[in-house]
Each structure stands twice: as C-alpha cells, then as structure tokens.
Amino acid sequence: MSTPMAQPRAPSTAMILVLTGIAMLSGLLVVFTDQFTRPYIEENQRQAIEAAVNKVIPGSVAHKQFLLAGGKLQPVVKGAKGQVIHAGYDRDGKLLGIAAETGAQGYAGMIYLLYGYDPACECIRGIKVLKMAETPGLGDKIMSDPDFQANFKQLDARLNPEHTALIQPIVTVKHGSKQEAWEIDAISGATISSKAVGRALNASAQKLLPQLLPLIPQLEEQGQ
C-alpha cells in the first residue's frame, strides 16, 4: 500500500490478540445463551410435536414415539435411521391412530407435514403442515383453509387384500371435482401446493401402511 498518509501500523500481535480475545468472548456468550435457552427450546419443540399429533389423531391424550425400521418397532434413539411414528391413545389406552411425517416438493420448496392414520376406518384423519415456504395468501392456505382441511377428516387409505399397496392411490383433483373418498379437493389458486400435499400423503401411505399393518396389534398392546 502506498497511501501517502499511512497511519502507524499496529503490530500483528495486537491484531491477533484483539481478534482472538473477541472470538473467545463471543464463544463464551454463545455457549452461555445456548445453555440457558436449550431447555426452553426443547420444551417448545416437544409441545409443537404434541400439539401436531393431537390435531392429526383427534381425541388422543397420550402419545408414544417409535422408530419403524426393518419391519420392527424400536424405541427412538437420536441419529438412528428409520421412520419415526407417533401412536396416539385415548384415556383407556386404546389405540386411536398413528401419526407419521412426510413431505413433497411444493411451489416454493419442500412442504413437510404430519398426518394421522386411523387403523379402525383405514383412513387418514387429519394433517398438520409442519414446515413450508408457500406463497402467503395463496399456497399457505393448505394450513388454514377449512374446506381443504375437511378433505382429511376421513380420507380413504385402504390397503389391497395382499397388503402391498393402497387400493386407490390418494390423488388431488381440481377444485370442486372431488367425487371419491380417496380424492383431495384442491384449493383454487393453490393447485400446486394442494397437489404436493396429495403426493406427500400418497407416497408415504403406499410405503408406510403395508409395513405398519402387521404391527398394529403390537402398538395396541403398548397402550395398555
């Protein structure tokens, strides 16, 4: 640098000392904040999951988490591979439904949702959007639109007699043209987001339900 009015250069040691000192101080502050807020954040996340499971398994009061891997139920451990499922029970320990997470590409990034499957009616009882970035005012209606939510009060998800796939795949149809119990009536103006919800449910139900069905008695026992 050849600036005529060069300022006296600080020695490198001063720069290193200052930067190191500041970095250490900042590390300390961040660790302290993390320690302080972690229990609150974990409690918030637990409550969010609890509320979501409650919504998709109507009437459930107790929930248990399992890991579905290799056709067996396992306790949930951090970092283990497999699908996490939430079993919902009523006050007497009767199995009301099973909730699982799924996702599909929407209009603006992935849409993640939780859905509740009721083995008694072999149908989906509710969905709850967990994370999405759909357009406010249009695509984000999949969270709030009451007519759209009504699709999932009793969405047909029966398995074929061989228990390998759904009899009728779950599909999203154009707004106002829903005829069958396995069809989802799209929101007008939010067709792409509505279709993503249908795809997410179909993909997960086709894969998960055949594995889940043999385990239902086991899940029922867990409630007792």
Place this chain on the structure above:
Amino acid sequence: MSRRIDNHITWDTFSQGLWRDNPVFVMLLGMCPVLAVTNSATNALAMGLATTFVLLASGGLISLIARFIPRQVRIATYIIIIATFVTMVDYVIQAISLDLYNALGAFIQLIVVNCIILGRAEAYASRHRPLNTLVNALGMGLGFTFALLCLGVVRELLGAGSLFGYDLFGPRFQPWVVMVLPAGGFLVLGAWLLLFDWLKERRDLTRC
C-alpha cells in the same frame, strides 16, 4: 482524543434515529428485512425489537473497546461482535416462540449483515462514549421498529384483514393478497416514502 466529537447527550442524540435520520425512511438502510418480514405487524415488531437489541448490545460493546481495536481489523471485529449478539437473539426467539421463529425465518440470522448495525458501529459507536452510543442506538432501533411497524400494520390490514393476528373485518372482507406478497412491500414502502418526503418538503417550505 480528537475523534470524540461531541459527548453531550441531548434530545437529538436519541431522536436522530427516531425521526430526523430514520434508518428506513430517511437513510434507506436495511431494506432487505424491511421488505421481507413486514407482512404482519407481529413479525415487524419482533424483527424491530431484535434489531434494536443487537444495535444496543453491539454498539455498547464496540464503543467500550473501540480504542483497543487496531484499525486494520476493526470491521472483522465488529462483525464477530454483531454475529454473537444475533446468535443470542436467534436462540432467545426460539425459546420464546417457535411459531415466531418460523415466521421470521432466515431474517433473524441476516441481521448480521444489516447495514444499519455495521453502519452505526463504524459511524457512531466507535467514536462516542458508551452512554451516548446506547442512547443513540436506542433511538435508531426504535426508529427502525417504528418504520417496520408502519409497513407491517398497513400490509396486514389490507392483505389479511387483521392486526397482530386479530381479525378485524369479519369473514366478508376480501383480502388484498398482493399486500402480503413481496410486491406489496415495495408498494407500501413507496407510499410511506412519498408521505414522509411530502411532509419534509412542506416543513422546509414553511421554514423558509
């Protein structure tokens, strides 16, 4: 030290950011969060308060240690300090409400690169006493919050028919959806700038 220009705390120290040099309406700084997270009044308020906290904390610390920081590494030091406080705000918002955290998305982390904060660190905090800096930063932060609220309230009212989440107009109201979309941010910001410029011009005229 000749760099310390004025160490008297006056009403102007505080009101500079609140009104005369409002970061949004006058300096046009930090437009990214201004346009992005003002689709509801709650988001605007949370973003404004988070930014105010970072302004206060980073300004205070920088003005305390400014004379020990070699000039060559001052920007790097400011950024580390700002990033630290932003991370703290990030954790605290997660602890307060996950819904709020999800609504604000990446914009909390992006406070780090908000030019108001680095700008105040360089232009004010590094040259003034901690107390002056805190008063000035509070004014700037509140000015920023005020500006965000101006946009958030209008956009939520027109775009969703509600205010702070409370439905105001009932089910017969047809929301003006574009207002909560990014385009609405530009429209409302433009309208506010027009109003403020018109007010300023009128004031200048009456003074002449």
